Amino acid sequence: MTAILPQAVESLLRVFGKLPGVGRRTAMRYVLHLIREGDACVAELARCLDDVARQVTLCPSCQGLSTDGRECHICLDPQRGPESVCIVAGIADLLAIEATGLYQGRYFVLHRLLSPLKGVGPASLGLGRLFERAQQGSVEELVLATPLTAEGETTATYVSRTVAHLPVRVTRLAAGVPVGGSIEYLDRLTLSRAFEDRKEL
Amino acid sequence: MTAILPQAVESLLRVFGKLPGVGRRTAMRYVLHLIREGDACVAELARCLDDVARQVTLCPSCQGLSTDGRECHICLDPQRGPESVCIVAGIADLLAIEATGLYQGRYFVLHRLLSPLKGVGPASLGLGRLFERAQQGSVEELVLATPLTAEGETTATYVSRTVAHLPVRVTRLAAGVPVGGSIEYLDRLTLSRAFEDRKEL
Numbered sequence: 165m166t167a168i169l170p171q172a173v174e175s176l177l178r179v180f181g182k183l184p185g186v187g188r189r190t191a192m193r194y195v196l197h198l199i200r201e202g203d204a205c206v207a208e209l210a211r212c213l214d215d216v217a218r219q220v221t222l223c224p225s226c227q228g229l230s231t232d233g234r235e236c237h238i239c240l241d242p243q244r245g246p247e248s249v250c251i252v253a254g255i256a257d258l259l260a261i262e263a264t265g266l267y268q269g270r271y272f273v274l275h276r277l278l279s280p281l282k283g284v285g286p287a288s289l290g291l292g293r294l295f296e297r298a299q300q301g302s303v304e305e306l307v308l309a310t311p312l313t314a315e316g317e318t319t320a321t322y323v324s325r326t327v328a329h330l331p332v333r334v335t336r337l338a339a340g341v342p343v344g345g346s347i348e349y350l351d352r353l354t355l356s357r358a359f360e361d362r363k364e365l
Numbered sequence: 366m367t368a369i370l371p372q373a374v375e376s377l378l379r380v381f382g383k384l385p386g387v388g389r390r391t392a393m394r395y396v397l398h399l400i401r402e403g404d405a406c407v408a409e410l411a412r413c414l415d416d417v418a419r420q421v422t423l424c425p426s427c428q429g430l431s432t433d434g435r436e437c438h439i440c441l442d443p444q445r446g447p448e449s450v451c452i453v454a455g456i457a458d459l460l461a462i463e464a465t466g467l468y469q470g471r472y473f474v475l476h477r478l479l480s481p482l483k484g485v486g487p488a489s490l491g492l493g494r495l496f497e498r499a500q501q502g503s504v505e506e507l508v509l510a511t512p513l514t515a516e517g518e519t520t521a522t523y524v525s526r527t528v529a530h531l532p533v534r535v536t537r538l539a540a541g542v543p544v545g546g547s548i549e550y551l552d553r554l555t556l557s558r559a560f561e562d563r564k565e566l
Contacts, residue, residue, distance in 0.1 A: 167438050168438055168439065168459075168460065168463055169430055169460075170420065170421050170430055170431060170432045170437075171432075172413070172416040172417045172419075172420045172421055172432065173417060173421060173430055175413045175416065176410075176413040176414060176416070176417050179409055179410045179413045180410075182402075182406070183394075183395045183398055183399075184394050184395070184398050185391075185394070190386075192457060192460070193384075193385050193386070193457075194384045194385070195417070196455065196456050196457060197384055197385050198384075198414070198417070199417065199421060199430065199456075200476065201383075203418045205383070206414050206415075206417055206418040207414070207415075207418050208380055209377075209380045209381075209414055210411045210412075210414035210415050210418065211411075212373070212376045212377040212380045213377065213399070213407050213408070213410055213411035213414070214407075214408075214411050215373040215376065215377070216373045216374060216377050216396070216399070216400065216407055217404045217407040217408050217411065218373075219371065219373045220371050220373055220374060220400060229370055229371055229374055229400065230371060231371045231372075231373065236371075237368050237369055238369065254397065255397050255400075256393060256394070256397060258369075259369065259370075259393070262369055275401065
C-alpha cells in the first residue's frame with residue numbers, strides 16, 4: 165500500500181491513527197475528506213492545531229485548560245469562590261459536571277489517577293498547591309468526583325486521608341442506580357452501593 | 366460551555382467536528398488527547414497537514430492522489446500498461462481494489478458520481494481526457510467499478526454509452542452474494558442479481 169499513496173498522505177494517516185479510537189480506516193476517511201474539501205480546509209485545521217500548541221497551557225491554580233500561562237476562566241470567575249474545590253480526573257469530567265449547571269465552585273484537574281502498577285504516585289498528581297491552600301484555610305469543601313474505579317477510589321482515599329487533619333469537609337459523589345437505568349441489568353457492585361446508601365423518603 | 370474552554374480549543378473542536386462521523390464528543394476526545402500528549406504531538410499533526418496541503422495534488426492522468434502536479438505512482442509504473450483503466454468513484458475504492466492485488470492496470474478516479482439531483486453532470490467527472498485516450502486507441506478495456514447504487518449505475522451506463530462507438534471493451538464488476546455472506550439476510554436486489562448472473566459450474 166505504501167507505494168500507492170503520496171508520502172505526505174501516509175504521514176498524515178499515521179498521525180491521525182494515533183488519535184484515540186482511530187484506526188487506519190477512519191484515518192483514511194479523515195484524510196480523504198480533507199483532500200476532497202481542499203487546501204483551505206486542511207490549512208484551517210493546521211492553523212487551529214498551531215494555535216492550540218502555542219496558546220493552550222494548564223491553569224496554574226486548577227490544572228484545567230487555559231491560555232498563555234494565565235489562570236482559567238473558572239478560576240478567574242469572581243462568582244466562583246475558592247471555598248469549594250471539585251477534584252476530577254480529567255477535563256472531560258469537568259465539562260460533564262459543568263453541563264449539569266449545578267456546581268458553582270472551582271475545580272482541580274488531576275489528569276491521571278493514582279496507580280502503583282502504572283507508576284503514578286501522589287507526587288505526579290500536582291496536588292501540592294491545593295493541599296497548601298487547604299492548610300491556609302481557604303478551602304472549605306473538597307468534592308471528590310474521581311470515577312468509581314479502583315484507581316479513582318484509591319485517589320479519593322488518598323486525598324481524604326491527606327486532608328483528614330484539616331478542617332476541610334470532604335465529600336464524594338453519590339454512587340447508585342443511574343437515572344433511567346434498569347435495576348435488572350445493573351452490575352452487582354453498583355446495586356450493592358445503591359442499597360447501602362439508600363435514602364429515607 | 367463556550368466560556369469554560371480556551372478559544373483555541375473551541376476552534377479546534379469546531380474544525381475536528383467537520384470530519385466525517387465526528388461529533389462534539391469525539392472531537393473533544395481528540396483535542397484532549399492531543400493536549401495530554403503535549404505540544405510536539407499537536408505540532409506533528411499540524412506539520413503533516415501542512416505537507417498535505419502544500420504537496421498533494423491530483424494526478425493529471427487519473428485524478429488519483431499524487432504530489433507537486435506530477436503523475437501518480439500507479440500511472441508512472443512501467444509495469445502497469447495504459448490499456449486497462451478501472452473507473453472508481455473514489456480513492457478509498459482504488460485502495461480496496463489495490464489491496465486485492467488482482468488488478469494490474471491503471472485507474473481513473475471520478476471523485477463524484479453522476480447525480481442530476483445534486484447537480485453533478487458529465488462535465489464535472491473530468492472524463493474528457495480519458496475519452497480522448499480511448500479515441501486515440503490507447504485504451505483496450507474500461508473496467509467500471511462504480512458502486513451498485515443508482516448513481517453508480519447511472520455513471521457506469523453513461524461511460525459505456527459514451528465509448529460505445531469505440532473499439533473498447535467495457536466491463537462491470539460482477540454483482541452477487543458477498544463471500545462469507547448469508548443468503549438469508551441478503552437484500553432482494555442483490556439476490557436477484559446473483560440469481561440472474563448465476564454461473565455454469
